[in-house]
Amino acid sequence: MHKDNQPLIFELTREGRIGYSLPDLDVPDLELSSLLPDGFIREEAAELPEVSELDIMRHYTALSNRNHGIDSGFYPLGSCTMKYNPKINESVARYPGFANIHPLQDESTVQGAMEVMYDLQEHLVEITGMDEVTLQPAAGAHGEWTALMMIRAFHEANGDFNRTKVLVPDSAHGTNPASATVAGFDTVTVKSGENGLVDLEDLKKQVGPDTAALMLTNPNTLGLFEEEILEMAAIVHEAGGKLYYDGANLNAVMSKARPGDMGFDAVHLNLHKTFTGPHGGGGPGSGPVGVKKDLVPFLPKPVLVKEEDTYTFEYDRPQSIGRVKPFYGNFGIYLRAYTYIRSMGPDGLKAVTENAVLNANYMMRRLEPYFDLPYNRHCKHEFVLSGRRQKKLGVRTLDMAKRLLDFGYHPPTIYFPLNVEEGMMIEPTETESKETLDAFCDALIQIAKEAEENPEIVQNAPHTTVVNRLDETKAARQPVLRYTK
Amino acid sequence: MRHRYIPMTETDQAEMMKTIGISSIDELFADIPEKVRFKGEYNIKKAKSETSLVKELSKLAAKNADARTYASFLGAGVYDHYKPIIVDHVISRSEFYTAYTPYQPEISQGELQAIFEFQTMICELTGMDLANSSMYDGGTALAEAGTLSAGHTRRKKLLVSETVHPESRDVVLSYAAGQAIEVVTIPQKDGVTDIAKLEELMDEDTAAVLVQYPNFFGQIEDIKKISEIAHDNGGLFVVSSNPLALGVLTPPGKLGADITVGDAQPFGIPEAFGGPHCGYFAVTKKLMRKVPGRLVGETTDDEGRRGYVLTLQAREQHIRRDKATSNICSNQALNALAASVAMTALGKVGTQEIAYQNIVKTRYAKEAFEKAGFDVKFGSAHFNEIVVDCKKPVKEVNDQLFAKGIIGGYDLSLTYPELANHALIAVTEQRTKEEIDALVQEMEALHA
Numbered sequence: 001m002h003k004d005n006q007p008l009i010f011e012l013t014r015e016g017r018i019g020y021s022l023p024d025l026d027v028p029d030l031e032l033s034s035l036l037p038d039g040f041i042r043e044e045a046a047e048l049p050e051v052s053e054l055d056i057m058r059h060y061t062a063l064s065n066r067n068h069g070i071d072s073g074f075y076p077l078g079s080c081t082m083k084y085n086p087k088i089n090e091s092v093a094r095y096p097g098f099a100n101i102h103p104l105q106d107e108s109t110v111q112g113a114m115e116v117m118y119d120l121q122e123h124l125v126e127i128t129g130m131d132e133v134t135l136q137p138a139a140g141a142h143g144e145w146t147a148l149m150m151i152r153a154f155h156e157a158n159g160d161f162n163r164t165k166v167l168v169p170d171s172a173h174g175t176n177p178a179s180a181t182v183a184g185f186d187t188v189t190v191k192s193g194e195n196g197l198v199d200l201e202d203l204k205k206q207v208g209p210d211t212a213a214l215m216l217t218n219p220n221t222l223g224l225f226e227e228e229i230l231e232m233a234a235i236v237h238e239a240g241g242k243l244y245y246d247g248a249n250l251n252a253v254m255s256k257a258r259p260g261d262m263g264f265d266a267v268h269l270n271l272h273k274t275f276t277g278p279h280g281g282g283g284p285g286s287g288p289v290g291v292k293k294d295l296v297p298f299l300p301k302p303v304l305v306k307e308e309d310t311y312t313f314e315y316d317r318p319q320s321i322g323r324v325k326p327f328y329g330n331f332g333i334y335l336r337a338y339t340y341i342r343s344m345g346p347d348g349l350k351a352v353t354e355n356a357v358l359n360a361n362y363m364m365r366r367l368e369p370y371f372d373l374p375y376n377r378h379c380k381h382e383f384v385l386s387g388r389r390q391k392k393l394g395v396r397t398l399d400m401a402k403r404l405l406d407f408g409y410h411p412p413t414i415y416f417p418l419n420v421e422e423g424m425m426i427e428p429t430e431t432e433s434k435e436t437l438d439a440f441c442d443a444l445i446q447i448a449k450e451a452e453e454n455p456e457i458v459q460n461a462p463h464t465t466v467v468n469r470l471d472e473t474k475a476a477r478q479p480v481l482r483y484t485k
Numbered sequence: 486m487r488h489r490y491i492p493m494t495e496t497d498q499a500e501m502m503k504t505i506g507i508s509s510i511d512e513l514f515a516d517i518p519e520k521v522r523f524k525g526e527y528n529i530k531k532a533k534s535e536t537s538l539v540k541e542l543s544k545l546a547a548k549n550a551d552a553r554t555y556a557s558f559l560g561a562g563v564y565d566h567y568k569p570i571i572v573d574h575v576i577s578r579s580e581f582y583t584a585y586t587p588y589q590p591e592i593s594q595g596e597l598q599a600i601f602e603f604q605t606m607i608c609e610l611t612g613m614d615l616a617n618s619s620m621y622d623g624g625t626a627l628a629e630a631g632t633l634s635a636g637h638t639r640r641k642k643l644l645v646s647e648t649v650h651p652e653s654r655d656v657v658l659s660y661a662a663g664q665a666i667e668v669v670t671i672p673q674k675d676g677v678t679d680i681a682k683l684e685e686l687m688d689e690d691t692a693a694v695l696v697q698y699p700n701f702f703g704q705i706e707d708i709k710k711i712s713e714i715a716h717d718n719g720g721l722f723v724v725s726s727n728p729l730a731l732g733v734l735t736p737p738g739k740l741g742a743d744i745t746v747g748d749a750q751p752f753g754i755p756e757a758f759g760g761p762h763c764g765y766f767a768v769t770k771k772l773m774r775k776v777p778g779r780l781v782g783e784t785t786d787d788e789g790r791r792g793y794v795l796t797l798q799a800r801e802q803h804i805r806r807d808k809a810t811s812n813i814c815s816n817q818a819l820n821a822l823a824a825s826v827a828m829t830a831l832g833k834v835g836t837q838e839i840a841y842q843n844i845v846k847t848r849y850a851k852e853a854f855e856k857a858g859f860d861v862k863f864g865s866a867h868f869n870e871i872v873v874d875c876k877k878p879v880k881e882v883n884d885q886l887f888a889k890g891i892i893g894g895y896d897l898s899l900t901y902p903e904l905a906n907h908a909l910i911a912v913t914e915q916r917t918k919e920e921i922d923a924l925v926q927e928m929e930a931l932h933a
Binding site: 003004005006008009010013017018019020021022023025026027028029030032035036037039040041042043045046047048049050051053056057059060061062063064065066067068069070071072075077080082083084085086088090091092093094095096097098099100101102103104105106109110111112113115116119122123126127129138139140141142144145148149152173174175177178179180181182183184186187224225227229230253254255256257258261262263272278279280281282283284285286300321322323324325326327328329330331332333339341342343344345346347348349350351352354355357358359361362365366377378380401402405410411413416430431432433434462465466467468469470471472474475476479480481482483 | 486488490491492493497498500501502504505506507510512513514515516517518520521522523526527528529530531532533535538539541542543544545546547548549550551552553554557559561562563565567569571573574575577578579580581582583584585586587588589590591592593594595596598599601602604605606608609610615616618619621622623624625632650652653655656658659660662663664665705707709731732733734735736755756757758759760761763773779780781782783784785786787788790791792793794796797798799801802803804805806807808809811812813814815816817818819820822826828829830831832833834835836837838839841842844845846848849866880883884887892895914915917918919921
C-alpha cells in the first residue's frame with residue numbers, strides 16, 4: 001500500500017450534489033415559520049457533506065482499505081479474543097423480524113424476539129453456572145458496573161452500609177477499578193505474587209468488614225489460572241464480601257470450569273469477545289451479567305419471564321437496582337452471540353476452549369527461546385512475553401509491535417498487564433490454523449533477530465503502512481478533534 | 486470433532502502437543518483444581534447446521550411484527566426513518582466490523598478517520614465544540630452527562646425535566662445512585678418543562694439541569710430560557726437532543742448548552758428491538774478533558790502526512806484506572822459509522838429536508854386527528870410526536886389497530902398515569918398520507 005492521505009469527506013463536497021432519495025412529500029407544504037416557534041429555526045445549515053452516492057462508496061471503501069480487521073489477517077490482541085466473526089450471525093441480525101421491530105411494541109407482537117432472549121439467558125446460565133442472567137448491559141464495563149450496583153444493593157438490603165471498598169488485583173483490566181469508582185466504591189489494589197497469581201497473604205491483609213467485593217479475572221490477564229480460587233472465595237465470603245468474575249477471558253475455560261462453581265457470585269460476559277460479537281472497530285458490544293440466587297432480587301428491570309409459553313417483561317421488582325439502559329440491551333449483538341452458540345453446541349464450545357488453549361501454549365513454546373517468558377508454566381488462552389532482552393539492545397516492545405505491521409499482522413496487546421516489563425500479550429484464539437500461528441511466530445522470531453543484527457529496521461518500523469508512526473504528543477497538546485474549513 | 490470455525494486437524498494437534506511436550510490437551514487444564522473442574526459437556530442445545538439454523542431463526546423472526554409489514558406509529562425515542570441502503574453496504578465491509586478499537590493507528594486509519602468525521606458531523610448538528618466517538622445510547626449518555634456535571638461543579642443534585650424520556654430518566658437515577666447524587670424531577674406543564682417550578686427548585690447545590698429537545702412529547706422546549714436559569718446559579722445545562730431534528734432546529738450549542746447528548750439511531754440505524762443504537766456526547770471546549778470515552782484527534786507523521794489517533798487518553802480507564810472520567814471502554818463505533826454514512830448521504834440539504842418532512846407530516850397528522858374530533862394535547866409545534874386522547878384505553882385501541890395492519894402509538898398511561906387513554910403517536914417521513922389517514926379513520930371507527 002502506498003503512503004498517502006485520504007481526503008476527508010468534507011473535502012470532497014461540491015455544492016449541488018446529493019446522495020439521498022427521500023420519499024416525495026405527499027402532504028401540504030407549509031412555511032417552516034408556521035410550524036416552529038420564533039428563535040428555534042436554525043439560521044445556518046449544518047455543514048454536512050454534499051456528495052453523490054458513488055462518492056460515498058468510494059470514500060468509505062478507501063477508508064476500509066486503510067483498516068485491518070480479522071478478515072484482513074491474524075489479530076492476536078491479548079484479552080480481546082479476536083476470533084473469526086461468522087457470517088451467518090450477520091445475516092440473522094438483518095432479518096426484518098429482528099432488525100425492524102420496535103422495543104415498545106405490544107409483547108404479543110414480539111414473542112419471537114423474546115423467545116431468543118429467554119433461550120440465550122438459559123444457555124448463559126448453564127455456561128456460567130449462575131442462577132439468572134440479565135442481557136441489559138451494553139458492554140463489559142457496563143456489566144461490571146451493573147453487577148457492582150447489585151452487590152451494593154445486596155449489602156444495603158442487609159443493613160450493611162459500611163462496605164465501601166472493592167478489591168482489584170494489580171493485573172486487572174482498567175475497567176475494573178473504573179467501574180468500582182462509577183459505582184461509588186473506593187478501589188483497593190491486591191498484589192500479585194512471584195508466580196503471577198493473586199498473593200493470598202496480601203488478600204487476607206486487605207479484606208475486611210469494609211469489603212464489598214473482590215473483582216477477579218480467571219484465568220487472569222497473564223493467561224494463568226488462579227489455582228487457589230476456592231481459598232480466595234472462602235476468604236472473601238467469610239469477610240461478608242462478594243466475588244465478581246470479569247468474563248473477558250471466558251474463552252479459556254468453557255466446559256472446563258464455570259465461574260458459578262468456582263464460588264463467584266456475579267459474572268459479566270463479553271459477548272463481542274468469546275461469542276463472536278463482532279467488535280465493530282470498538283463496539284457495539286454486549287455485556288450480560290449472571291448472578292447467584294441471593295443477588296437475583298436486585299437484577300436490573302425489566303426482567304424477562306416465561307409463563308407457560310408466553311414471554312413477558314416483569315417491571316414489579318421492588319429491590320431492583322433500576323434500569324441500566326433504555327430497553328433491553330444490545331439485542332442485535334446478543335442475537336449474533338445466540339446464533340454462534342447454536343452453531344457450536346456443547347461439543348463445539350468445548351473444542352473452542354481446548355483449541356484456543358492449545359494454540360496459545362504452542363505459540364508460547366515456539367517463541368520461548370527468543371523472548372523472556374516471566375511465567376513459565378502452561379498458560380490458558382493467552383500468554384505474556386517480556387521484551388526485556390530486546391530492550392537492552394535498544395529495541396522496545398513498541399518497536400517490535402510496529403515492525404509486525406510490516407508483516408501484515410495486528411500486534412499483540414502491549415505494555416499490559418502492568419506487572420510485566422515491556423509486556424506483549426498474545427491471544428491466538430481457536431479459529432486460526434497452524435500455518436497462521438507458525439507464520440506469525442516466524443515473523444516474531446525474525447524480528448528478534450533483527451533486534452540483534454539490524455535494530456534500526458525495527459526502531460523505525462512500520463515501513464509499509466499508509467502513514468508512519470504518528471505524533472501522539474502533538475495530538476494531545478494541540479487537540480484537533482473536528483474538521484474546520 | 487470437526488467444525489467449520491475450527492481449523493486444527495488431528496495431525497496439527499499432535500505436532501503441537503509434541504512441541505509443547507504434552508501427550509494430551511487435558512494436561513493443559515491440570516492446574517484447574519479438581520473441585521471446580523467441569524466434567525463433560527454443557528447441558529445446552531446441540532449444534533445445528535447452517536441450513537437448519539437459518540430455518541429455525543427465520544421462523545422465530547417471522548413471529549415478530551416488523552415495521553416493513555405493518556405501518557408503525559411507535560416512536561418514543563426509537564424511530565422508523567429512511568435508511569439509505571448504502572449504509573449497510575459500508576458497515577458490511579469487514580475491515581470495519583471485524584476490527585477492534587483502533588489501538589494501532591497505522592493500520593486503523595480508516596476507522597479513526599471515520600470517527601473523526603463522525604465527531605465533526607455531530608459538532609455541526611449540535612453546535613458544540615467537540616464530540617466523542619460515541620456512547621452506548623442516548624440514555625446512558627444523558628446519565629454520564631449528569632455524573633460529569635456533578636463531578637465538574639462538585640455539586641450533588643441534578644434537576645431532570647419530567648419531559649425527558651422516562652427510560653432515560655430511569656437510567657440517570659441508576660447512575661446517580663452509585664455516586665450519591667440526588668435527582669429531582671421538574672414537573673411538566675402543558676407538555677413542556679414548568680419554568681416556574683424549575684426556578685423554585687434551582688439552587689446552589691444544583692449541578693445541572695437536564696432537558697430534552699424536542700422533548701418526549703414532541704414539544705420544543707424553551708432551552709434558551711432554561712439555559713439562563715441553569716447558568717444563573719452556576720450549574721451546567723445539559724440537553725438531550727434528537728440529532729435528526731437539529732437539521733432545522735437551532736442547535737443547543739447556540740442556545741447555551743454545556744453538554745449535548747442524544748442518540749443517533751434516527752440516522753440509518755435499525756430499531757433492532759431497542760439496540761444497539763448509538764449515543765453521542767458533545768461539549769463545549771471547557772469540558773474537553775472531562776469527556777467520557779474515546780476521542781480521535783488529527784496529527785501528522787514524521788514526514789508530515791496527516792493522520793488520526795486516539796487522543797487525550799489520560800481521561801480513560803486503561804490509563805487512569807480508578808481516576809478515569811468514566812468506565813466506558815467499548816462504545817458503539819460501528820453504529821457511529823452507520824450514522825456517519827447516513828448523515829453523509831443526507832448531507833447538508835437532505836438533513837434539512839428530512840427534518841422538515843417530519844415536522845410537516847406530524848402537523849398533517851395532528852390536523853387530521855383534530856378534524857376527526859380527537860383532542861390533540863399540548864402546543865402547536867411538534868416534532869415526530871403528538872399526544873392524542875383516544876377516549877378509551879390505548880391498549881384496547883392498539884389491539885384493534887393491529888388487526889388492521891397498524892402498530893399504534895405508545896401508551897402514555899404506562900409512565901404518565903395522569904395521561905390515561907392518551908397515546909404518543911409518532912409520524913416520520915416514512916409514513917405516507919394514506920397510512921396517516923387510515924390510522925385516523927380506524928381510530929375514528931372505534932368510536933362509531
